[in-house]
Amino acid sequence: MDVKEKKNRRLSYLWPVIFWLLLWHIVSIIIDSKLILVSPLTVVGHLFVFIKEAEFWSTVLSSFVKIIGGFLLALLTGSMWAALSAKYKGIKQLLWPVILAIKTVPVASFIILALFWFSSQNLSVFISFLMVFPIIYTNVLKGIEETDEKLVEMAEVFQISSINKIRSLYIPQIMPYFRAGCSISLGLCWKSGIAAEVIGMPAGSMGERLQQAKVYWETADVLAWTVVIVIISLVFELLFLKILDKITAWWERM
Amino acid sequence: MDILLHNVSKAYGEKIIFHRYCLSLPEHKLSVIMGSSGKGKTTLLHLILGLQKPDSGEIKGNRVRKSAVFQEDRLCMNLSAVGNIRLVNPKLTKEAIEEEMKKIGLKNCFHQPVREFSGGMKRRVAILRALLCEAELLVLDEPFQGLDKDTKETVIEYMKEKIENKTVIMVTHDQKEAEAFGENIHLITI
Numbered sequence: 237m238d239v240k241e242k243k244n245r246r247l248s249y250l251w252p253v254i255f256w257l258l259l260w261h262i263v264s265i266i267i268d269s270k271l272i273l274v275s276p277l278t279v280v281g282h283l284f285v286f287i288k289e290a291e292f293w294s295t296v297l298s299s300f301v302k303i304i305g306g307f308l309l310a311l312l313t314g315s316m317w318a319a320l321s322a323k324y325k326g327i328k329q330l331l332w333p334v335i336l337a338i339k340t341v342p343v344a345s346f347i348i349l350a351l352f353w354f355s356s357q358n359l360s361v362f363i364s365f366l367m368v369f370p371i372i373y374t375n376v377l378k379g380i381e382e383t384d385e386k387l388v389e390m391a392e393v394f395q396i397s398s399i400n401k402i403r404s405l406y407i408p409q410i411m412p413y414f415r416a417g418c419s420i421s422l423g424l425c426w427k428s429g430i431a432a433e434v435i436g437m438p439a440g441s442m443g444e445r446l447q448q449a450k451v452y453w454e455t456a457d458v459l460a461w462t463v464v465i466v467i468i469s470l471v472f473e474l475l476f477l478k479i480l481d482k483i484t485a486w487w488e489r490m
Numbered sequence: 491m492d493i494l495l496h497n498v499s500k501a502y503g504e505k506i507i508f509h510r511y512c513l514s515l516p517e518h519k520l521s522v523i524m525g526s527s528g529k530g531k532t533t534l535l536h537l538i539l540g541l542q543k544p545d546s547g548e549i550k551g552n553r554v555r556k557s558a559v560f561q562e563d564r565l566c567m568n569l570s571a572v573g574n575i576r577l578v579n580p581k582l583t584k585e586a587i588e589e590e591m592k593k594i595g596l597k598n599c600f601h602q603p604v605r606e607f608s609g610g611m612k613r614r615v616a617i618l619r620a621l622l623c624e625a626e627l628l629v630l631d632e633p634f635q636g637l638d639k640d641t642k643e644t645v646i647e648y649m650k651e652k653i654e655n656k657t658v659i660m661v662t663h664d665q666k667e668a669e670a671f672g673e674n675i676h677l678i679t680i
Contacts, residue, residue, distance in 0.1 A: 390564040393539050393556055394578040394623060404577055408568040488568045488603070 274456040282460040291440075299360065299442040300468060303429035306364030307421065313365075314372030315414070321373075322380040335370045343367065347432045356436030360443070363432035368421040375417030379410035403487075411484050419477060426469040491551040492517050493538060493627070493657065498547035500533060507533050510547065513678065517551075520658040521676040522668040529680050531661040532561060535629050538659060557625035559633040563616040567605035571596060571615045574604060578623040590618060594648050595641060609636045617645060621652040628653060630660040634667055646670045 257276050264275040286292045321328035338346075343363065350362050383406055391401050433443020442461060449457035493515040500508045507530040515521045515538075523531050536542040538552050557578065565574050572587045588600050594614050604612055613636045620628060633649075634642045650671060662668055668675060 386560070386562060386564050387566065389541050390558075390560065393541065393558050393629075394619075395555065396577055400577055400580075404566045404569060404573070408566070 271453055271455055274459060278456050279459045279463060282456045283463060286460060286464070295440055295442055295445055296464065296468065298440050299429070299433060300472075302358070302360040302441075303364045303425055304472065306361040306366075306429065307368050307425040309361070310365045310368035310421070310425075311372055311418070314369045314417075315376045318373050318376035318380060321377055328377070331373070335373060338366055338370045343428050343431060344435070347435045350432070351436055356438040359432045359436040359438060360429040360441065364425040364429040367424050367428040371421045371424070372414070372417045375413040376410055379413030380406060382413075383409045407487060411487075415477065415480055415484075418480065419473070422473040422476060423469060426465060430465055491554075493551040493659070494549070495534075495537070496548050496550070498537065498544045498549065500530070500537065500542070500544050508544075515551075515657070515659055515678075516676055517657050518655050519674070519676055520653060520660060520671055521678060522671070523659065523661045523678045523680060524663070524665070524668065525680040531680060532631055534680070535631050535659065535661060538627075539629055552627065554626040555624065556627045556629060557620040557623035558629040559616050559620045559631060561631045561635075563612045565604045565612060565615060565619075568603055570601045571604055571607075571618075572600050574615055575619050575622055578619055581624075582622060587618075587622070590622060591615075594618060594645050610638065610641060613637055614641070614645060617649070621649065626657060628656055628658040630658065632661055632663065634662070634664075642667075643670075 260273075261275050261277070264273045264278075267273050270278075317327070317331065321331060343366075346366055347359065347363055350359055354362070387405050388401075390396075391405060396404075430443050430446070433441040434447050435443075437444045437447055442465060446458060446461045449455075449461060495511060495513040497510045497512060498508050499506075499510055513534075523534065525531055533542065535558075537544055537549060539556055539558060540552065566577065569577065571591060572584050575587050576582060576584075584600075591597070591600065594617070596611060596614055596618075599607065599611065604615055607615065613633075617630075617633055620630065620633075634645065637645060646667070660668075668677060
């Protein structure tokens with residue numbers, strides 16, 4: 237891709253963002269109410285106030301650790317249970333109602349139920365985990381099941397060790413499914429994790445700050461926190477997928 | 491030990507492939523199986539490789555370390571040729587594999603993923619993988635398909651050297667391919 241093409245590509249991403257920000261700004265001027273809609277410039281102003289506060293960073297860190305903790309836990313356990321389900325049909329049969337239930341029950345129901353079971357401090361870990369687990373489980377299982385049967389036979393004939401089979405046959409097959417699962421669930425874990433914090437209001441969380449802003453009708457703060465969440469979510473997704481791609485490329489070169 | 495098939499029966503639904511079939515394949519010799527399509531040549535190889543179970547009867551002498559060239563290449567496409575071969579024989583060094591690759595005309599492609607190879611190159615890697623695996627029994631299912639005349643000749647010469655004193659079972663449609671291995675072969679028509 238040459239410089240001109242890169243520039244064009246960037247521009248094609250940038251102009252719609254500018255268009256919508258301008259529209260938002262114009263609508264906020266027309267409405268002219270700080271309670272209903274503030275302009276993007278006001279939101280940016282509030283953001284600058286936030287980032288100067290030490291509490292802001294501890295709040296962001298607290299929510300980040302919990303939500304990403306749940307996400308990583310789901311990656312690990314979802315992959316593990318998918319591998320077990322691929323090997324033992326009984327486990328797959330046993331798990332399907334659970335996976336279906338998690339996929340279909342509204343996240344709000346889980347949040348409320350979870351509040352009965354444990355402290356709101358760890359609620360976002362649980363909810364983030366719960367939303368990511370079925371996606372990773374389903375995708376990894378699909379990846380394993382789609383592994384070329386003929387290659388598996390080849391490995392059997394040549395008596396290739398289990399470690400080498402996993403490394404050379406299964407992982408290259410699973411990786412695209414795993415990546416797609418991560419891409420979908422990263423956005424979802426932030427949405428559900430923050431929703432859990434808004435309902436559970438654990439002290440020192442982004443959800444609590446959002447809820448407080450709502451209670452005091454601080455529309456600008458609500459939007460500023462929303463922008464913070466979107467930025468963190470997008471940056472983490474980009475970084476995570478980039479690292480994953482690098483690991484995959486390194487794995488293939490090995 | 492010879493490979494013996496005793497009263498082997500195999501059917502796919504209504505279609506009977508083998509009915510109480512008996513066959514003896516000598517040890518340390520090349521057995522060439524010929525026959526028209528649909529006669530069960532590949533099924534026979536799969537039975538010997540243990541990939542399929544006979545409905546009845548028994549197979550003796552096949553519980554040894556095996557290697558194979560399948561009808562399809564069955565390579566790990568993300569791996570290089572060296573990677574594919576080391577997968578079945580980790581003891582081989584990269585340099586040793588590269589030397590063997592050169593002998594069958596595979597040069598300057600040692601570390602390229604095989605998905606970037608041409609059909610003929612992939613086939614040669616599949617053949618090399620089978621030949622460099624330290625196996626006692628070698629099963630070759632139409633190994634030269636997709637190779638041009640010159641490459642086929644090179645590969646056959648290379649193969650002759652490598653299969654000496656090994657138990658080899660090869661399926662082919664081409665009488666000339668069988669003849670290229672000399673007169674000391676065990677020819678079976680099914």
